[in-house]
Amino acid sequence: MAILDIIEIPDNRLRQISKPVERVTDEHRALIADMFETMYDAPGIGLAAIQVGVPERILVIDLQRPKDPDAPEATSEAEAEKIEYVHDPKVFINPVITWESDELSIYNEGCLSVPAQYADVDRPARIRATWLDETGAAHDAELDGLLATCLQHEMDHLEGILFIDHLSKLKRDMLLKKLEKSRRAKAA
Numbered sequence: 807m808a809i810l811d812i813i814e815i816p817d818n819r820l821r822q823i824s825k826p827v828e829r830v831t832d833e834h835r836a837l838i839a840d841m842f843e844t845m846y847d848a849p850g851i852g853l854a855a856i857q858v859g860v861p862e863r864i865l866v867i868d869l870q871r872p873k874d875p876d877a878p879e880a881t882s883e884a885e886a887e888k889i890e891y892v893h894d895p896k897v898f899i900n901p902v903i904t905w906e907s908d909e910l911s912i913y914n915e916g917c918l919s920v921p922a923q924y925a926d927v928d929r930p931a932r933i934r935a936t937w938l939d940e941t942g943a944a945h946d947a948e949l950d951g952l953l954a955t956c957l958q959h960e961m962d963h964l965e966g967i968l969f970i971d972h973l974s975k976l977k978r979d980m981l982l983k984k985l986e987k988s989r990r991a992k993a994a
C-alpha cells in the first residue's frame with residue numbers, strides 16, 4: 807500500500823469527467839487500498855479516484871464516527887489522537903443516484919482538494935443509489951445522513967464538480983481568497 811499525492815485546486819484534472827469501470831480487477835483493488843490509506847492519512851472521510859489522478863468512477867468513504875459520541879470534544883492534538891473511531895470502509899464503483907428526496911439537508915463540507923476550507927452546502931437529505939463494491943457485487947440502497955451527503959459530494963468529483971461550485975460567487979471567491987492566504991502563510 808502507498809500514500810498517494812492528492813491533487814488540489816486549481817489543477818485541471820479535477821475538472822475531468824471520470825470513466826466507468828468495465829470490470830473490477832486486482833489493479834482496481836490495489837488502487838482502492840491505496841485510496842483508503844491516503845484518505846486516512848489526510849485525514850478525510852471520502853476520496854474520489856480523480857483526486858489521486860485516476861479518472862475512473864471509483865470512490866472510497868469511511869465516516870469514522872467516534873466510538874463514544876457523547877465524549878467531549880478534544881481540546882488538544884494529544885487528546886484528539888486518543889479518540890477511538892468506528893471504521894466502516896465503503897467502496898462505490900460506478901455509483902448512480904436513482905432517486906433523491908425533495909427534502910434538503912445542509913452540511914458544512916470540506917474537500918481534500920480544497921484544503922482546510924469549509925462551507926455549507928444544500929443537498930437532498932435522502933437518496934437511493936446503485937453501485938458496485940470492490941468484489942464487483944451490485945448494491946441498491948437508500949442512504950441518508952452524512953453518508954448520503956458524502957456520497958453526493960464524492961459523486962460530484964466524477965463529473966468534475968467541486969463543493970465550491972455549489973456556492974454563490976461571493977462565497978466562493980471569499981473561500982478561494984482564504985485558501986490563497988493559508989497557502990502563502992504555509993510557504994513563508
Ligand code: NI
Pocket residue numbers: 916917918919959960963
Ligand atoms: Ni471532495
